[in-house]
Amino acid sequence: MELLNINYYKKLVNKFCRESFNNELILSDKFIDINYSFFDKALRTEDLNLFIQIPSTYLKINLLFANIFFKAAAEQFLNAEENPIYEIRDKLKANKRNKEYEIIEVRDGLVTLEEIIKGKKSPHYYPERHRDLSLQKLKNEYTKIDKGLRKSRLDNCRQLFNKLFNIDYIPPSFKSKSIIVCSKKIWESFSEIKILDSNLKSLIPSIYINRNGNETKSINIDPAIYFVSDYCTAYDYIIKKNIKIDNIIILDRKVDNLPTIIQDQLDKKFKLFGIVTTKIENPHVKVWKWLKEEIKIINEL
Amino acid sequence: MIQLTVIDNNELEDIFKEYRSSLDFLKTSPFYIEALKTYDTYLSRLLKTIVKADDPFYAELKKRIAFNRELENKLATQGFEIHDLGNSNPKNILLKIVNLLCSENNKTKAFFDKIMDNNSKNITSVIISNNYDEDFITNQLKIIGIVNYEIIRYSRIDTYIKTIKREDVLFIDYSLDGYHDFLKYYSIDFDISLVLYEPEKLMYDLYVKKYQRELEVELASPFREKLSGIKYETTKQSQDTRSIALTIQSIIGRTNDIDDIEETEFESLKENPEFIDDLVYEYIIDYEEDLEPDKLDSNELVFDQFNKLVKIGKIRKGDRIRVYDERLNHNLYDIAAQEDEETFQLIEKYSYLWKNPLINYYKSNYITFQELFEYLKGLGLTIKDSTLRNYIEGKTMFPMRRADLNAILKLTKDQKLAEGMTRLLKYKRIYHSIMISLGKNLRGEICNYLQTKKIGNILRKDFTSETLNNFINMYMPLKTVKKIEINIKDEQS
Numbered sequence: 001m002e003l004l005n006i007n008y009y010k011k012l013v014n015k016f017c018r019e020s021f022n023n024e025l026i027l028s029d030k031f032i033d034i035n036y037s038f039f040d041k042a043l044r045t046e047d048l049n050l051f052i053q054i055p056s057t058y059l060k061i062n063l064l065f066a067n068i069f070f071k072a073a074a075e076q077f078l079n080a081e082e083n084p085i086y087e088i089r090d091k092l093k094a095n096k097r098n099k100e101y102e103i104i105e106v107r108d109g110l111v112t113l114e115e116i117i118k119g120k121k122s123p124h125y126y127p128e129r130h131r132d133l134s135l136q137k138l139k140n141e142y143t144k145i146d147k148g149l150r151k152s153r154l155d156n157c158r159q160l161f162n163k164l165f166n167i168d169y170i171p172p173s174f175k176s177k178s179i180i181v182c183s184k185k186i187w188e189s190f191s192e193i194k195i196l197d198s199n200l201k202s203l204i205p206s207i208y209i210n211r212n213g214n215e216t217k218s219i220n221i222d223p224a225i226y227f228v229s230d231y232c233t234a235y236d237y238i239i240k241k242n243i244k245i246d247n248i249i250i251l252d253r254k255v256d257n258l259p260t261i262i263q264d265q266l267d268k269k270f271k272l273f274g275i276v277t278t279k280i281e282n283p284h285v286k287v288w289k290w291l292k293e294e295i296k297i298i299n300e301l
Numbered sequence: 302m303i304q305l306t307v308i309d310n311n312e313l314e315d316i317f318k319e320y321r322s323s324l325d326f327l328k329t330s331p332f333y334i335e336a337l338k339t340y341d342t343y344l345s346r347l348l349k350t351i352v353k354a355d356d357p358f359y360a361e362l363k364k365r366i367a368f369n370r371e372l373e374n375k376l377a378t379q380g381f382e383i384h385d386l387g388n389s390n391p392k393n394i395l396l397k398i399v400n401l402l403c404s405e406n407n408k409t410k411a412f413f414d415k416i417m418d419n420n421s422k423n424i425t426s427v428i429i430s431n432n433y434d435e436d437f438i439t440n441q442l443k444i445i446g447i448v449n450y451e452i453i454r455y456s457r458i459d460t461y462i463k464t465i466k467r468e469d470v471l472f473i474d475y476s477l478d479g480y481h482d483f484l485k486y487y488s489i490d491f492d493i494s495l496v497l498y499e500p501e502k503l504m505y506d507l508y509v510k511k512y513q514r515e516l517e518v519e520l521a522s523p524f525r526e527k528l529s530g531i532k533y534e535t536t537k538q539s540q541d542t543r544s545i546a547l548t549i550q551s552i553i554g555r556t557n558d559i560d561d562i563e564e565t566e567f568e569s570l571k572e573n574p575e576f577i578d579d580l581v582y583e584y585i586i587d588y589e590e591d592l593e594p595d596k597l598d599s600n601e602l603v604f605d606q607f608n609k610l611v612k613i614g615k616i617r618k619g620d621r622i623r624v625y626d627e628r629l630n631h632n633l634y635d636i637a638a639q640e641d642e643e644t645f646q647l648i649e650k651y652s653y654l655w656k657n658p659l660i661n662y663y664k665s666n667y668i669t670f671q672e673l674f675e676y677l678k679g680l681g682l683t684i685k686d687s688t689l690r691n692y693i694e695g696k697t698m699f700p701m702r703r704a705d706l707n708a709i710l711k712l713t714k715d716q717k718l719a720e721g722m723t724r725l726l727k728y729k730r731i732y733h734s735i736m737i738s739l740g741k742n743l744r745g746e747i748c749n750y751l752q753t754k755k756i757g758n759i760l761r762k763d764f765t766s767e768t769l770n771n772f773i774n775m776y777m778p779l780k781t782v783k784k785i786e787i788n789i790k791d792e793q794s
Contacts, residue, residue, distance in 0.1 A: 004520075011531045038528065050528070055488040056459055056564075183643075229642070254643065278564055288528060289519045292488045 009297050025070070025163065025195050031290075031298045032064045035275070038288065039068055042273050043075065043247065049262075049272040051250075053289040056277040065186055065251050066193040066200055068275065069225070072178050072249055073204040074164055076224035079246065080171030084139065086111055092142040095158070095169075098151045099128070101142070111138055118148075144172035147220045156198045157205070157219060163196070173222040176244040179234045179270075180227050182251035184208060187227045213237050229253070231261055239268060250274035258282045303486055305505065306415060306496045308407045314499055316398055320344075323389040332379060339371045340395060346574055347399060348498055349476030351409045352437045357614025359403040361582060361599060366395055368789055412475050412496045416447060419471050426450040429458065429474040431572050432738060433600070436610070454738070455482065456568040462489060477501055481567040483508040565644055566727050569734035583788040584613050589781040595624050602744060606779060608751035610744060618782055623751075625744055626776040632762055633739045634698075644731065651721065651728040652698050655706060658715035663693060680708040699729040747773075 016037040017030050028036070035052055042050035054061070090103045092113065101113035111134075115127040143154055158170050180187075187208050190201035201218050206225040208216045211233050217223065228234045230253065239245060248261070248270050255261070255274065262284045265272055272285070280287055327334040343366055352358050372392055373383055383390060402408075416426045430438055430452050442450060453461050458472075472493035477483060483505065486493050497505065519525070520533040562570075582599035597603070602610045604623040616622060638645040663673050670693070674686045681704045682689070691697050700706050703726070710718050718725075746757030751773075756766060764772065 005534055008520075008531060008533050012529060015529070015531065041528070057462060057485065057488045057490070059463070059490075230646070256647075286524050286528070288525060291516055291519065293516075 004293055004297060006297065006301075009294065009301060013298060013301055025160075026067060026193060026200065027063060028067055029060070029063075029299055030301060031295050032060065032067050034298065035064060036067050036071055039071055039273060043271060049265075049285040051274040051276055051280050051285050051287045053276055053278075053280065053287055055290070055292045055295075057292075058277075058295065061252065061277075062186065062189045063193070064275065065182065066190055068249065068251065069180060069190060069204070070195075070200065072180065072247060073206075073224050076174055076176070076178055076246065077161065077164060077171075079175045080224075081173045081175050082171070084135075084144065084172040086135065086138060086144075086172075091116070091145050091147070092138070093145050093149060093151070093154060095141055095143060095154070100145070100148065101128075101130070104129075110134060113142075139169060143170045143221065145220050146217070146222070149220045153198075153202060153219060154221075156196060157203050157221075159196055160203050170221065174224045176246045177223065177238075178225050178247040178249065179238060179245055180225055180249045180251060181229070181231055181234060181253050182227065183229055183253070184210075184227075186251060209233055209237050231255075231257055235264065239264065245270045247271045247273065250276065252277055254278060255280060258285065302492050304492060304494045305502060306411055306494055307502045308411050308496070308498050310405070310407055310498065313398070313401060313407075316394065316401060317500055320391060320394045320398065323386070323391045323394055326386070326389045327391070332376065332381065334372075334375045337371050337375075337391060339369055340366075340391060343369075343395065344398070345478075347402060348408075348501055349478075349574065350402075351406075351412050351434055351475055353406055353409060354403050356437065357599075357612055358433070359399060361614065363396060363399055364789070365582070366392065366399070408475060408496060408498065412473070413441060413445065415473060415494055415496060416442070416450060417445065419473075420447050420449050423449070423469060425467065425470045427461070427470050427472045428452045429455055429472060431455075431476075431574050432734075432741065433574055455485075455571045458485060458489065462491070465491070476571075477505055477508075478571045479567065480508055480511060481562075481564065482571060484512070487512065563727075565731055569731045573734045573737065585786040585788060586616075586782055587784040587786075589783045592778075592780055597624070601625075602741075604748065604751060604777075608748060610748050616782060616785065618785065620782050621779050622782060623773070623777045623779055625747065626772075628776065629743060629747070629760075629763075629772075630736070630740055632759065633736060633743065636759065637735050637739055641735070644735075648698070648728050648732045651725040652732075654718055654721050654725055655700070655709055656692070656695055658713035658718055659709050660693060660695070662713045676712055677705075677708045680711045681705075682708040698732055699725075747777075 012034060013030055016034040018024070018033055018037065038050065038052065042048050058064075086103055086106060088103050088106055092101045092103070093099070094101065100116045100118065102116050103111055104114045105112040110132040112132060113130045115129070117125070117127055143158070154170065158168065161167055161170055187201070187206075191199045193200040195203055204225065205217075205219045205221045205223045206227055207218070207223040208227040211229070213236070226234070226238055228238075234248070245268060250273070252275065255276070258280070259282070261272065262282070274280075324337070326332075343362065347362060350358060376383060376385070383392065416428070419426045426449065428438060428450060435452055438452060470491060472486075472489070472491055473496065474482070474486070474493065475496040477495060477497060486495070495505070517535060521535065526532050584597045584599060585594055586597065587594045597613050599614060601613045603613055603616065603625065605611050606621040663670075670690070674682075674689055677689065683702055683704050684700070688697075692700065700709070706722070706725070710722070743759050746760050750756055750760065750769065754766065756764065756769060760769060
């Protein structure tokens with residue numbers, strides 16, 4: 001086999017590997033990092049639907065996808081809701097105490113909370129009430145949740161936001177979402193990717209939706225990312241409901257219905273990106289095809 | 302890294318040259334026959350076989366070649382007959398090739414030599430085998446006394462690689478079906494040994510060149526330069542030495558058509574070499590006992606009186622056999638669908654593509670079932686009315702024959718069906734190949750049960766020891782073969 005021009009790869013690594021990639025929150029390597037940067041570039045380039053093709057025998061595919069997932073989530077966090085709306089019956093968890101509350105009154109921009117009693121208490125126990133809290137105080141000291149949730153989970157999640165953006169709160173919701181189309185196995189494999197003191201799946205709020213519309217949450221707060229195993233599910237249960245979608249990311253799925261996705265893209269204006277292991281051809285997408293030899297050279301530089 | 306073991310065989314090369322010349326002769330005046338597609342598939346199938354001379358494979362292949370009429374029909378359109386070709390008769394030469402390979406078994410020898418060689422070095426052989434050869438390989442290795450091996454399917458390579466813990470494995474394959482498997486083998490990080498005849502080796506060279514060209518095209522692509530901002534400087538010019546290899550490729554036919562097909566379909570073709578033409582080769586077996594005769598496909602396995610699985614082609618008059626009851630398969634679809642959701646979604650989608658227009662036509666035209674049956678028969682339907690009823694009731698995944706699909710298309714004139722027909726045929730094939738593979742596993746479990754009384758995982762879902770015993774006695778009793786008749790049924794295209 002012909003020898004490849006090593007200088008080309010040195011230039012690629014110099015330009016696209018982040019200097020800090022070894023110290024990033026998730027494990028990575030040079031090849032993965034270049035793809036991470038390509039993904040970043042694609043998100044910022046208008047009219048570019050980038051697909052990256054890799055050999056089907058590439059061994060670190062889960063790690064590559066984990067890095068993409070992480071980046072996608074970070075992007076969504078940028079679109080987090082900064083000015084939340086609080087309504088009666090919303091559930092909140094106190095950041096510094098292991099207690100949960102329900103909003104029982106909203107009046108003149110002030111909110112009253114009542115404790116949700118958990119576990120056994122004496123019959124005379126009176127649930128805590130916190131009256132007339134300002135929205136700012138709520139934002140700083142409480143986190144909106146859907147159902148019960150362990151404090152440690154939330155703490156880890158908040159730590160992630162802190163590391164990424166230097167903020168000490170978890171947004172109550174995300175103004176827009178992204179969709180990742182991949183097999184359920186991949187979503188589940190993210191629980192093996194270490195980050196901070198926990199794992200990737202537990203730290204990033206996401207929902208997996210199966211073909212029948214059944215939802216499984218990773219954390220009981222508003223999700224940043226939806227996971228589905230095919231585009232049709234995404235269309236039926238998310239896109240059709242007019243939830244604002246920023247990006248659709250396809251990870252190792254056959255894309256038979258690319259023309260349909262492109263059509264919807266014209267209407268809904270999401271960005272499209274993918275990493276695939278089989279050939280893909282469409283006038284509206286651009287493909288960068290990595291060959292086996294290149295991966296080896298890059299990681300050995 | 303791919304390592305080649307090329308079989309030295311001067312006689313084969315000579316006859317091969319003769320065969321090529323005879324095909325070239327056909328291309329010229331006055332015949333002007335460009336290619337014999339069915340012959341290409343026979344040759345491709347022949348070159349990759351490793352079973353021995355006593356396997357019914359060779360006899361069957363010769364029968365198929367003899368029965369085949371592609372050459373005769375094409376000659377007839379010009380007003381010629383096959384004896385007008387004299388000695389330059391591809392059919393006879395092809396049969397000579399079959400006889401040569403059958404008597405020599407060089408590939409078989411080279412293949413097992415390689416495994417024995419690995420064994421002596423404590424290397425585990427990971428054999429990539431297809432449905433047809435697996436039993437033969439297992440039996441031979443048992444006879445030779447080798448245990449340090451594994452057999453896997455081509456479609457399972459990616460999954461298997463992720464589980465390899467040791468360094469001392471060597472993959473082995475004895476065929477190269479097209480660019481797809483070349484690429485896969487090229488890209489795995491383990492060593493793989495390919496045992497090939499010289500003509501196949503020439504094709505391998507072709508694929509290497511093709512890959513190099515693809516590499517260059519990708520590296521120099523304008524999109525790469527645009528996205529990365531870096532231009533790739535090539536270090537040398539590539540040579541264009543495609544000519545000889547292309548000729549070879551064109552007569553080891555399948556590979557020519559295969560390059561643009563999708564991975565799942567390629568896998569099903571590679572794993573099921575039996576699907577080589579549209580001929581359905583059928584065995585009709587009559588029994589001494591007062592029982593219904595059985596009609597079995599030529600590649601079916603039955604249980605002999607020692608509870609071993611044997612090919613139907615090896616059964617003789619007087620043998621006692623048990624025939625597998627298809628009812629045992631009823632769960633297989635669900636099992637398969639769970640294993641591979643994506644593919645089965647597509648299989649179901651294409652299954653509805655022909656069912657819906659048929660059912661809609663029947664319901665919305667106020668005709669009786671008998672009328673529907675008559676209309677379809679007039680358009681070429683080959684099945685019985687009871688089978689058509691199964692179609693209407695949605696009980697069948699895909700019609701067996703293209704003629705029946707075409708009849709439905711002609712009657713309903715459904716646009717979507719017309720447009721999706723090619724893909725439908727593809728998924729029909731994939732579906733059958735997966736079900737056959739699973740069916741094999743299930744047959745294996747029955748075999749194991751008959752021999753050891755242990756119930757395997759699939760059987761356990763439906764049976765206890767007692768109920769399985771009853772089932773076998775009732776529906777799969779031991780029967781004595783009185784007469785065997787062989788029929789070739791031509792599936793119309």
